[in-house]
Amino acid sequence: MNHRSIRQKLQSVQYFVLDMDGTIFRGKRVFPFAVTFLQELQKRGLNYIFLSNNSSKNVWDYRRMLSGMGFPVETGQIYTSAEATIEYLKKKRIGKRIFLLGTERLRQSFEKAGFEINLTHPEVVVAGFDTELTYEKLDQACAWIRKGVPFVATHPDLNCPVENGGMKPDCGAICAAITAATGVTPKIPGKPHREMLEGLLSRTKTTPDKMILVGDRLTTDIKMGNDFGIFTILVLTGEATRQDLKTSPIQPDVVLDKIIDILDYMD
Template structure:
């Protein structure tokens, strides 16, 4: 698809964060003005992240501090998508949630019944406060055979010196110990998070544009959900690695900043 056509149909831009909007906390190029130009062209911005170690409120605070969060913007995490999924698929069920204190409180506040002793569903998040007690409980409940939901699949999380183990590494640990893999993975590139986005925006198809730097999560998310996808070469993917990829985006730009000339 040509970039002109992608922009003409777009109503909401779904923005990945690391490698797309900022790198190591610093905005990429003239991102603040780019995002302002997108808003002024009548498009809505939804920041879409797989990171389930933080809450929507954490991200709103971080994006506000960077000066890129306005009142009509939204943040949607794989944790938010998992809450929506649990309410649909496992309404009223008791959940063991391996997650940070803040994330546990956010699930609870959203009406998910948390249970440490006799849960009916297990949910694994990117728990940056995980300890051996939580690892033991998670293994115990997995061995009982209850449904197993993971918020997202990422192996590593971008960090300063080296990328650090994300939930995908935890999934491998539990697979090695219990033989189980998640029955459902909610976040990018999967359609459960896509369903959540459609609900949030009331839009679908090419009205939604997924913008991201990672092929197997961001761009595959666009493809799997029938949304437009815009690959930006400001992060993980290089022009050369994209040439060799089987996953193809609707359009490619050096960074999101170049979109302003098409608005």
């Protein structure tokens, strides 16, 4: 797309949908230019919502984290794969008793939503980005899945970007081990799937053609945009690289080095 076309699209947007890990910050390191970008959106009265697949934290953690990084935000401006999974389980009425592969923060989110963490008679196995994973939990989860208990995962990301260019095994990597052991693949409500889109639309009260999705991952952020008609901007501060773009069938509408470069098309 040329500069004029991008500028016209930005002028029609009602909501900026912003990924967090790899887009706004990496690990515990905030990108200073991202603070400037958000401040500029606020000055212009533009709406934005943070969208994250990372289910190791809950929305209250993210609110505290973002506020501490210089992003004043309400919990209603944050939507995660954990919330999408909770809404999916409630909608499908799969069950209230959960065997959870997840952090204490994810556990709190499920319990607050009315679910029971149950190790002896679960109705569903839920996997998240479990930074507290043990072999015992992995073994027990596989045992329940082999017995026919439904398997749901918050999101498919294989790795999570951290400081200094590193990566940590994410929910998708945990699920790959479970699938290898059981032959069962999970249902995934998080990006890039429709359940995440539905939750996003219900919060923003707008339509996909009035959104711009900004993220660092081709297989989740950009694929979700492509699948559901959302204009996409890939930033190169997280997972994806220009080399990835040469071979990937998933292509964004625009590629920028970093999120603040969007402002070049808004003046």
